[in-house]
Amino acid sequence: MITIKVPCSSANIGPGFDVVGLSLSIWLTLQVNIVTTTTTTDTTPPPHTLNCNITYEGEGASHVPLAADANLITRTALYVLKCHGQRTFPRTTHVHIVNPIPLGRGLGSSGAAVVAGVLLANSVSKLGLSKDRMMDYCLMIERHPDNVMAAMMGGFVGSYLRELDPADMERKEIPLAEVLPEPAGGINTGLRPPEPPLGIGHYIKFGWAKEVKAVAIIPDFEVSTATAREVLPEVYSKKDMACLSPITGTSGIFNLQRLAVLTTALTRSPPDAELIFQAMQDKVHQPYRKHLIPGLPEILASVTPQSHPGLLGICLSGAGPTILALATHNFEHIAEMIMARFKQEGITCRYELLEPAYEGAQVIES
Numbered sequence: 001m002i003t004i005k006v007p008c009s010s011a012n013i014g015p016g017f018d019v020v021g022l023s024l025s026i027w028l029t030l031q032v033n034i035v036t037t038t039t040t041t042d043t044t045p046p047p048h049t050l051n052c053n054i055t056y057e058g059e060g061a062s063h064v065p066l067a068a069d070a071n072l073i074t075r076t077a078l079y080v081l082k083c084h085g086q087r088t089f090p091r092t093t094h095v096h097i098v099n100p101i102p103l104g105r106g107l108g109s110s111g112a113a114v115v116a117g118v119l120l121a122n123s124v125s126k127l128g129l130s131k132d133r134m135m136d137y138c139l140m141i142e143r144h145p146d147n148v149m150a151a152m153m154g155g156f157v158g159s160y161l162r163e164l165d166p167a168d169m170e171r172k173e174i175p176l177a178e179v180l181p182e183p184a185g186g187i188n189t190g191l192r193p194p195e196p197p198l199g200i201g202h203y204i205k206f207g208w209a210k211e212v213k214a215v216a217i218i219p220d221f222e223v224s225t226a227t228a229r230e231v232l233p234e235v236y237s238k239k240d241m242a243c244l245s246p247i248t249g250t251s252g253i254f255n256l257q258r259l260a261v262l263t264t265a266l267t268r269s270p271p272d273a274e275l276i277f278q279a280m281q282d283k284v285h286q287p288y289r290k291h292l293i294p295g296l297p298e299i300l301a302s303v304t305p306q307s308h309p310g311l312l313g314i315c316l317s318g319a320g321p322t323i324l325a326l327a328t329h330n331f332e333h334i335a336e337m338i339m340a341r342f343k344q345e346g347i348t349c350r351y352e353l354l355e356p357a358y359e360g361a362q363v364i365e366s
């Protein structure tokens with residue numbers, strides 16, 4: 001049996017839109033068995049299944065598709081297999097998916113699914129790809145690196161995408177539908193899909209002060225990441241990107257200033273709550289997403305280190321609607337205050353106290 005474990009992740013952490021991600025302790029798990037048949041008559045692959053049977057439990061169990069060419073995990077795996085000249089899974093692959101990561105809540109469920117799919121293909125067909133090369137495949141599917149990089153590598157991670165030469169750029173700009181065709185659109189056509197250029201994504205793991213925990217307040221509604229990206233401006237004006245200092249009258253790049261401070265501030269023990277709280281402010285994505293998440297501006301403004309001792313900083317997790325509060329203590333109280341504020345908007349929530357998943361994605365063979 002092969003066990004594949006991939007953590008959830010919280011992207012952005014305030015100012016680091018599409019740049020930083022933090023992998024956290026909720027794990028998507030795949031239990032994979034390849035059952036080889038011994039009967040000589042059984043030579044034709046069963047139609048439609050692509051040699052893969054899926055069972056599923058956990059979040060989304062009532063509606064996540066279980067056909068191998070429709071489920072995001074196995075579609076991703078089939079993309080990687082096709083790039084290596086293999087049209088199906090090895091016969092017969094059984095994948096049992098256990099998914100406790102809530103879908104469409106800003107905790108990187110799709111990033112974890114994509115990472116799991118690439119690891120699945122690499123394991124079942126013994127492709128021998130490194131984590132760095134597997135990341136290239138992930139980035140052909142989920143094109144912002146923050147979630148997939150944190151989920152694959154583990155911990156608090158910053159990443160950038162290399163400037164590609166024009167030929168490689170063309171390969172990366174290929175429409176997603178050609179990388180992951182819709183089931184009817186030809187995962188089984190003879191066409192070989194576009195292979196990723198080499199070395200698209202580069203990363204560094206930051207430190208993390210061990211006393212800092214993450215409280216995820218998870219509302220009971222979904223915001224699709226695609227929708228939450230559509231509301232963002234195509235271009236940012238100088239005014240959006242800059243802040244005017246009331247003292248010097250000079251302007252600076254608001255998010256970049258904060259991100260530069262935040263990545264080191266979160267490594268220091270004891271953490272400086274005032275510094276971290278200010279460094280987690282954002283002007284690039286949260287203000288544009290506020291109408292998708294009722295109560296968001298009020299929550300971000302009213303939960304502070306002064307009003308809630310133990311709190312270090314607060315932000316939207318990924319594209320939302322989950323709120324991520326970083327704190328050293330008082331976790332339950334912080335979560336209850338935020339849940340009470342959501343309740344005023346008629347929204348019920350649950351919360352989870354999470355730790356960084358330092359080790360990232362894992363494959364265990366037994």
Ligand SMILES: Nc1ncnc2c1ncn2[C@@H]1O[C@H](COP(=O)(O)OP(=O)(O)O)[C@@H](O)[C@H]1O
Binds near residue numbers: 073319
């Ligand atoms: N374990 C999974 N199996 C199959 N599909 C999944 C899985 N996890 C996520 N997905 C797909 O990804 C979608 C959610 O992705 P997205 O909108 O990016 O939200 P987020 O990544 O923040 O949870 C789900 O609606 C589903 O289509």
Ligand SMILES: N[C@@H](CCOP(=O)(O)O)C(=O)O
Binds near residue numbers: 108146320
């Ligand atoms: N940087 C992305 C992160 C999306 O994360 P998700 O967990 O909501 O998929 C964005 O903010 O759009």
